[in-house]
Amino acid sequence: ALAIPPAWTDVWICPFQNGHLQATGRDARGRKQYRYHERWRTGRDGAKFERLIEFAGVLPVIRERCDTDLVRTGLPREKVLAAVVRLLETTLIRVGNDEYARLNKSFGLTTLRTRHATVTGTQIRFKFRGKSGRQHEVGLTDRRLAAVVRRGQELPGQEIFTYVDEAGEPRDVASDDVNDYLREISGADVTAKDFRTWAGTLLAYRALRALAPDPDDKAARRNVVDAVRFTSERLGNTPAVARRSYVHPAILEAYLEGSIGSALLQAAEEQVQPPPTQDTDEEASVVALLRDRIQSQASPA
Template structure:
């Protein structure tokens, strides 16, 4: 299984009452028994404790999942993992962990910015790898991460695609992407029914997409396993790739938060000094409207989820700083990204 972030690093971020665990350690196993399941403890003995069985039922692990691992601790941050029918690894996290991760996303934004050069370097290496007979998993994941980073499109969710007919990168169908030479155009219905049309030039991503479109099936992003069978990828696979590439607990969602905050600060820096010195609510709303349009969100969602509170305070006038000139050079980051990193460092 893909290695997770170092335990001592992640443990410091675990909310009070939880412990960081890994599915590489012994866990509870699930065995098919008639129309249901039996469970065995890490020592191989049958699990019969009523409270533990109730906890497992509450996790609602789909019956079709294979290679199921269940945390033996009710307070483990990761409660279960398994493989879905398409072979993709899926995760069940503790509710407190999910809440804490959402609340801490702005706190880890600077860490994400510092990790971006490593992520981008890994993506570039995987996209530049020689093309053999098979479409490789890491090559496909690298293409998805490049698109996350350049188009700001959501990573996608099977449930949204299945229940709402709304798509993200990992759930795109072949019909959603047109490739002409090095140019790609993505046209699809996203979350909340918003129509997206995104055009970009990327020779290596275009090459991967064309190879994927040649594989059987409607799903766009697939790879061939060692037996030559096509396999799809999901958001969990993308997040595994990001953990491995960065060495940290980052997810696909961090790209939208990062770029939303970068763009908001960049727009503020581009204001006339007089306007920047006397901000208004109307001016802040106008700038956030531009960010929201780029992300495909409403201003309210953008303010709540995708722009760092320190940058919001700057736009509204609650925080006053001089408009920066240039930030120190840092390989792998654009000038606006370096500006945000310097701003976050100054916040302390």
């Protein structure tokens, strides 16, 4: 069953049972909504997960270029985009969408207003309403990022992430600018959304490594539920969304099979609450696990 909400208007239903787009309509606020076929959605999510290995491979290049662009003088476009990308990785705030900001008054990095950030020395605190009305309050300490945010707040206009063009005019950046920058500096087809998918997979891996493997199947599955819940809290999603769209299933399968190592000293909560850190050894372990799972699934039985 499609389970179309009764409040929808202008409803269209696909005449074909296997069509990838099953229905469209407008919700109570006039926003167009979509219902996709479960198999198509599963295939789309699977393709997104397959991209993770490529994303992890170019992540060091992205980080290095951001380091270079963040030390540029003034407030050029590359410096502001590098700041947004660094914040994508360290805060896991969504990239943002102009339409959502306008219609829903919900914000992401590229649509944050000057009122949404407070800068004190090298400390930044973001406080804003995000997707689905969820309130976010995120803090971090970074000298270069604090300088970019502070200077953006001083420029004319409402948006924080604003650069100064060659004519000396302020220009705000959008999500498309961020994605173009990522493709340009990485040479790969990566987007801002890949940061959250990678972080969700990495956070779940950390949480499960902090839980001792349990020979009891029910207990092991409870641990998986806990790890997904911890990850969803960090991402600002429901556990169902985090499991379906942000945690690579190979991580959960490996834990249930006992392939993820024994307990660490830190509790799972301590592992997932801080922003993800650049632990390249850990990242390499996750990539190796994903490659191994993909190869084993591709091999004939």
